[in-house]
Amino acid sequence: MTRVDIVGAGAFGTALAITLARAGREVTLWARSGADDMQAARENSRRLPGHAFPGALRVTGDIGDLTSDLLLLAVPTQRLHEVLPHLPGGARTVISCAKGIHLASGLSPCQLIARHRPGGQTGALTGPSFAADIATGLPTALTLALPDAAIGAAVQDKLSTPTLRLYRTTDVTGAELGGALKNVIAIAAGAVIGAGLGESARAALMARGFAEMRRVAGARGARDETLLGLSGFGDLVLTCTSDKSRNYRHGLALAGAVPLDAQATVEGAATAEELAAHAELETPIADAVTTLCRGEMSVQDVTETLLNRPLKPE
Template sequence: MSVIAAIDIAGAGAFGTALAITLANAGHPVTLWARQGAEKMQAQRQNTRRLPGHDLPPGIRVTGDLASLTSDILILAIPTQKLDGFLAGARLSAGHVISTAKGIHRATGLGPTGLIARALPKAIPAQLTGPSFAADLAHGLPTALTLACADASVASHLQQAVSTPALRLYTTSDVIGAELGGALKNVIAIAAGAVIGAGLGESARAALMARGFAEMRRVARAAGARDDTLSGLSGFGDLVLTCTSDKSRNFRFGAGLARGEAFDPEITVEGLATAQELAARPEPDTPIADAVTALAEGRLDFAATLETLLSRPLKPE
């Protein structure tokens, strides 16, 4: 049974706003920090730019003042590549800091909890990840996520505090596995989008997802993650969601790449930075991440990228 707690959320994008809505609807007092447009959101009771059509419950207070984030539980709904800069410029006092970002920070090679631990050594970092679209959360539709924290007792505490009737959290101590599941599935989603965007069909997408999942597990094992973590919500569950729906930004980005279409630069595509990070590493073997990087950087067109993948040596599965 969940407990009522004051919760702060930094980042008023679609997902941060949706989390605020579902938590406030469950009775939690929520302070939502927005980098821009806080006064407008507070007055209009909607995030018309990032999550239009969803009213903010009375329990949400929107602010542009970081000093207003004083609760013990702070959720960071800020993209991985911007998280380090945010943490460096913010004076945060929360004892428990949960990131919802999915990706690998290019400059440091760290995941979100690593960035939090480096910037806020007194805080206990955790990762919230798994198959979820902001619109589903805001609508109150059933959603299950993974809450990863190295400290099992803290994970249990946060599970009780953040779960709601519509948002069910499962805990794990495998933070590396949970972070990598959320990061790596975005790479495969870009590739899946490219497959569909190029008209290669559902069978090709299914094959891509299967081989992509094998690549995810290979990378995660090399980083010390538990294999069973990738089979759960934060890995396989999120992979299925993002590879099969055009609600996924990474999927739409991949589809646009295959069609030669421009993509809105204001939309965060975490999977691209993750693919580039993996492609720069000599080990382990990441042919799909390498192909996504080459395609996105314009070093290969889609036909050449496909030929590269299909010409790989035949081998046992």
């Protein structure tokens, strides 16, 4: 039987554990806290209530129990550095399920993992998905990025299920940047709708935001076709149009449409800050998101600034 270890019992890590165990994989899910309660209740009532654990899913609070040669890291990007030093050693493939850029180091999740675990095979699992959809068994497609095509094909086979379809690429940089950059645009999209600026304005923002994503990703070594796929365009569409997206809801809150959730993981805010700190490219939407998240300008002021930019060819 295929064995998979998952670090991080948030909603996404739990959802992956459920769907993989349901498809016959033997899954060990590590939780920072509450492991015994989850194991006893056979449910993650705090992060993903209403989704029962299959029999092949075991929850542990002991990180030493993670012995599979395939490890999924479903830990928020800004917390990865706290977990990586404690992972058991050994040769294994480590797949990041995090999106964003680590603000303290400026590294992507895979780069951060490689720094802590040099010489291992590191990849990313990313794309348009909500945890509840995966756990329910709704059809979902994701991008699996690994630099070694043969290892990528083997992992693709291990992680694909009847309802979770993986497409593989060797462009880890492009897959990670697509997942990181779309969160910035999602915050802006939420702010646009929250401020009552309309669907037409959101469509324009998404189009210009996607152009900005491709420009930034290309400058950092990504292949453009990767951004055109699930991990770029696909994820952008999902997170800019659904209030299930934490980043989109954060934008709504910045516009005053919904209460601000101080406990939510909003990776787009950190990514926008990182882009602002490395201003080698013109990134007007990311810059606008940074000023919004810092509270330096209102949505109305930011909108006026963007609309008053010089006219240019598309």
